[in-house]
Amino acid sequence: MNLGNCHNFYDFRELAKRKLPSPIFHYIDGAADDEITYKRNTSAFDDVDLVPNVLRGVENIDLSTTIFGKKIDLPLYCAPTALQRLFHYDGERAVGKAAQKFNTMFGVSALSTVSVEEIASLIDTPKMFQFYFHKDRGLNDAVMERVKAAKFDVMALTVDTITGGNRERDLRTGFTSPPKLTLSSLFSFAVKPMWGINYLTKGKFELPHLQDHVSEGTSTAVSIGNYFSNMLDQSMNWKDAEKLCSQWGGHFALKGVMSVEDAKRALDIGCTGIMVSNHGGRQLDGSRSPFDQLAAIVDAVGDKMDVICEGGIQRGTHVLKALSLGAKACSGGRLYLYALAGAGQAGVERALNQYRAEIERDMKLMGCTKISDLNRNNLRFRKK
Amino acid sequence: MNLKDCHNFEDFKKLAKKKLPSPIFHYIDGGSDDEVTLNRNTEAFNDYDLIPNVLNDVSNIDMSTTVLGEKIDFPLFPSATAMHRLYHHEGERASARAVEKMGTIFGTSTMGTVSIEEIGQINKGPKSFQLYIHKDRGLTDNLLERCKKAGFTSLCLTVDTVVAGNRERDRRTGFTTPPKLTLANIIHMTEKGSSIDKSVIDYINEQFDPAMNWKDAEYCVKKWNGPFALKGVMSVEDAKKAIDIGCTAVIVSNHGGRQLDGSRAPFDQLAEIVDAVGDKIEVILDGGVRRGTHVLKALSLGAKACSFGKGYLFALAAGGQKGVEKILANMKTEINRDMKLMGCRTLKELNRSKIIHRRN
Numbered sequence: 252m253n254l255g256n257c258h259n260f261y262d263f264r265e266l267a268k269r270k271l272p273s274p275i276f277h278y279i280d281g282a283a284d285d286e287i288t289y290k291r292n293t294s295a296f297d298d299v300d301l302v303p304n305v306l307r308g309v310e311n312i313d314l315s316t317t318i319f320g321k322k323i324d325l326p327l328y329c330a331p332t333a334l335q336r337l338f339h340y341d342g343e344r345a346v347g348k349a350a351q352k353f354n355t356m357f358g359v360s361a362l363s364t365v366s367v368e369e370i371a372s373l374i375d376t377p378k379m380f381q382f383y384f385h386k387d388r389g390l391n392d393a394v395m396e397r398v399k400a401a402k403f404d405v406m407a408l409t410v411d412t413i414t415g416g417n418r419e420r421d422l423r424t425g426f427t428s429p430p431k432l433t434l435s436s437l438f439s440f441a442v443k444p445m446w447g448i449n450y451l452t453k454g455k456f457e458l459p460h461l462q463d464h465v466s467e468g469t470s471t472a473v474s475i476g477n478y479f480s481n482m483l484d485q486s487m488n489w490k491d492a493e494k495l496c497s498q499w500g501g502h503f504a505l506k507g508v509m510s511v512e513d514a515k516r517a518l519d520i521g522c523t524g525i526m527v528s529n530h531g532g533r534q535l536d537g538s539r540s541p542f543d544q545l546a547a548i549v550d551a552v553g554d555k556m557d558v559i560c561e562g563g564i565q566r567g568t569h570v571l572k573a574l575s576l577g578a579k580a581c582s583g584g585r586l587y588l589y590a591l592a593g594a595g596q597a598g599v600e601r602a603l604n605q606y607r608a609e610i611e612r613d614m615k616l617m618g619c620t621k622i623s624d625l626n627r628n629n630l631r632f633r634k635k
Numbered sequence: 636m637n638l639k640d641c642h643n644f645e646d647f648k649k650l651a652k653k654k655l656p657s658p659i660f661h662y663i664d665g666g667s668d669d670e671v672t673l674n675r676n677t678e679a680f681n682d683y684d685l686i687p688n689v690l691n692d693v694s695n696i697d698m699s700t701t702v703l704g705e706k707i708d709f710p711l712f713p714s715a716t717a718m719h720r721l722y723h724h725e726g727e728r729a730s731a732r733a734v735e736k737m738g739t740i741f742g743t744s745t746m747g748t749v750s751i752e753e754i755g756q757i758n759k760g761p762k763s764f765q766l767y768i769h770k771d772r773g774l775t776d777n778l779l780e781r782c783k784k785a786g787f788t789s790l791c792l793t794v795d796t797v798v799a800g801n802r803e804r805d806r807r808t809g810f811t812t813p814p815k816l817t818l819a820n821i822i823h824m825t826e827k828g829s830s831i832d833k834s835v836i837d838y839i840n841e842q843f844d845p846a847m848n849w850k851d852a853e854y855c856v857k858k859w860n861g862p863f864a865l866k867g868v869m870s871v872e873d874a875k876k877a878i879d880i881g882c883t884a885v886i887v888s889n890h891g892g893r894q895l896d897g898s899r900a901p902f903d904q905l906a907e908i909v910d911a912v913g914d915k916i917e918v919i920l921d922g923g924v925r926r927g928t929h930v931l932k933a934l935s936l937g938a939k940a941c942s943f944g945k946g947y948l949f950a951l952a953a954g955g956q957k958g959v960e961k962i963l964a965n966m967k968t969e970i971n972r973d974m975k976l977m978g979c980r981t982l983k984e985l986n987r988s989k990i991i992h993r994r995n
């Protein structure tokens with residue numbers, strides 16, 4: 252199996268599974284507890300049907316949309332995800348350059364393995380930085396200043412990781428970052444030698460946004476759950492978010508809002524957008540899926556801020572359904588991470604290209620030529 | 636595989652299966668008829684979604700609550716279950732110690748294999764005795780008096796077991812309790828003695844009194860004169876009657892799917908019962924609980940606390956006292972983490988605004 256055989260989400264997932272040491276694959280692929288929310292994030296789309304219109308003249312399709320004041324050419328973007336150089340040695344460089352080719356938003360995680368300065372020098376298309384609120388206020392201020400100086404377009408504060416989710420696959424595989432070679436994990440690393448060679452030879456593994464602020468440095472192995480539970484500030488509240496929002500002074504989003512009440516408060520504190528998200532099912536299992544909750548949130552705040560539907564997206568039609576309900580755009584993690592692991596920049600480009608082709612084809616089949624043609628008349632919820 | 640690999644219900648179950656003779660494993664694991672209700676008990680939770688709130692300062696979480704007159708550290712306790720010495724040689728001694736350590740209520744069954752008196756010695760925390768009314772009514776008075784003396788804090792009368800359910804796995808495996816095992820609480824009290832080298836089904840059908848009615852229950856409430864729960868109530872009508880006869884709590888339960896197959900899951904029925912009686916009596920959800928989020932969902936609908944059976948029995952089989960401690964610690968950790976992710980600092984903050992039925 253190689254990149255040429257990858258035609259959809261599941262193909263890329265299969266390729267990634269073959270290339271990655273199993274603890275790393277399961278870190279990407281896994282979710283919290285029984286992974287019920289993770290599965291629902293995608294299956295929720297199946298409870299609603301698209302109703303096409305015909306004979307509309309669909310030779311030219313415009314897929315562009317404007318989010319956070321930036322025009323992007325695809326209503327789907329790369330959500331910020333951690334540790335990308337663990338998945339492919341080019342990491343964020345690969346994803347950023349691929350996103351630039353499609354002129355879509357590139358989300359950079361607080362736990363990214365390439366610095367914001369380097370990313371800013373590599374790509375000039377829209378960029379979002381994802382912020383984690385640490386106990387160490389000096390670290391928070393320093394990150395904020397660096398991202399400002401690197402002229403990122405959007406700041407997104409993640410609010411759904413106040414403590415680490417119960418990722419049982421990671422407990423079983425003993426996943427840490429950077430990977431710690433224990434006897435039990437040695438085998439899974441040994442059977443994927445290329446990954447190991449690249450990991451050891453293509454530059455030291457670090458978290459450039461944190462390394463100066465963590466006494467042990469960021470090259471020692473800690474589990475992601477421990478990072479959330481020990482470094483992030485569990486007392487974070489609306490006042491803190493409001494302060495960060497004004498400190499940033501530009502487009503500011505909360506990532507991981509699920510209740511209507513919180514969406515309204517986000518508006519009150521000056522946010523210009525929210526990501527309706529449960530962190531890809533990786534945090535609170537049994538919580539609602541973004542698509543199930545989307546309509547209620549759009550009804551409450553959709554005309555006043557950008558509502559992004561994030562998580563579970565595996566097909567162009569999923570994007571169309573979310574946009575029909577009133578999302579401004581969609582974003583996803585695994586939809587490009589498997590491709591990154593499978594083939595670096597070329598992989599992410601192929602994945603984004605497929606999503607663009609699907610969305611364009613599906614728009615035509617729906618009889619829509621621009622994003623604003625999509626609305627709730629195109630949808631029917633199946634009665635159960 | 637050993638105890639340190641047990642992260643969840645399924646893991647404990649796997650380990651228990653390795654350790655137990657198969658008839659005993661299936662006695663714990665099985666339900667009645669086609670096990671439709673057994674499976675639904677857990678699946679029911681998946682039809683509801685939690686909706687978290689964010690940015691709510693969750694650095695301090697209080698999971699404590701007061702049930703059946705006792706303050707407990709977290710809103711979950713082990714249900715009373717029969718014959719712990721079948722699952723681990725230390726039996727109720729192991730589970731009673733573990734539960735005391737973890738700061739919640741220990742329930743012991745009329746069909747326990749360690750005596751009321753000994754449990755009173757071992758476990759100084761909140762304790763509930765689960766009563767089955769036998770045809771021999773003298774037995775009831777005797778048991779209640781002994782429980783008072785031994786320091787039990789509440790009584791729980793099980794009302795869903797007037798006849799034994801159709802546990803087909805037990806028929807296939809030929810499950811009988813080993814001849815040496817004695818039911819320590821009713822030793823010398825029943826005609827044939829308490830060594831039940833027969834199937835549990837035969838025992839229930841021969842000894843339990845199918846004529847049991849509301850008057851009998853009321854008699855027990857008065858006689859006990861302390862916190863009292865009726866276990867196995869499923870209808871709103873019966874929950875209301877439980878108030879009338881002076882109960883402190885109803886335990887919404889179908890006996891873990893071991894009695895009437897095709898009957899409703901406790902979680903499916905919970906909202907209706909809470910709406911009718913939740914302000915007058917403590918409503919406890921029992922059955923199907925496998926995860927911290929299940930407890931959060933039940934509390935969001937209005938339950939005071941939850942109880943669970945198979946989870947800690949598999950843990951007991953898997954690792955004795957240490958096993959039971961571990962599963963309770965796991966559940967406590969999950970509830971704590973899930974409260975934080977929900978943005979809730981106290982159990983009171985869990986209410987209907989935090990939960991939504993999928994179809995709505």
Ligand SMILES: Cc1cc2nc3c(=O)[nH]c(=O)nc-3n(C[C@H](O)[C@H](O)[C@H](O)COP(=O)(O)O)c2cc1C
Binds near residue numbers: 360
């Ligand atoms: C491997 C992985 C790492 C992630 N790292 C982060 C992160 O560092 N910060 C963050 O806010 N979200 C992170 N997320 C969540 C994503 O931003 C996004 O919410 C999620 O992937 C959406 O679900 P999907 O994977 O089904 O598209 C991560 C997700 C994955 C799969």
Ligand SMILES: Cc1cc2nc3c(=O)[nH]c(=O)nc-3n(C[C@H](O)[C@H](O)[C@H](O)COP(=O)(O)O)c2cc1C
Binds near residue numbers: 889
């Ligand atoms: C092996 C076993 C023995 C049980 N024995 C009793 C008992 O003696 N008295 C009683 O009231 N309930 C008994 N139950 C029912 C439990 O108290 C409880 O209602 C049930 O296990 C809850 O469902 P769960 O196993 O899904 O948590 C027993 C359950 C099991 C699995």
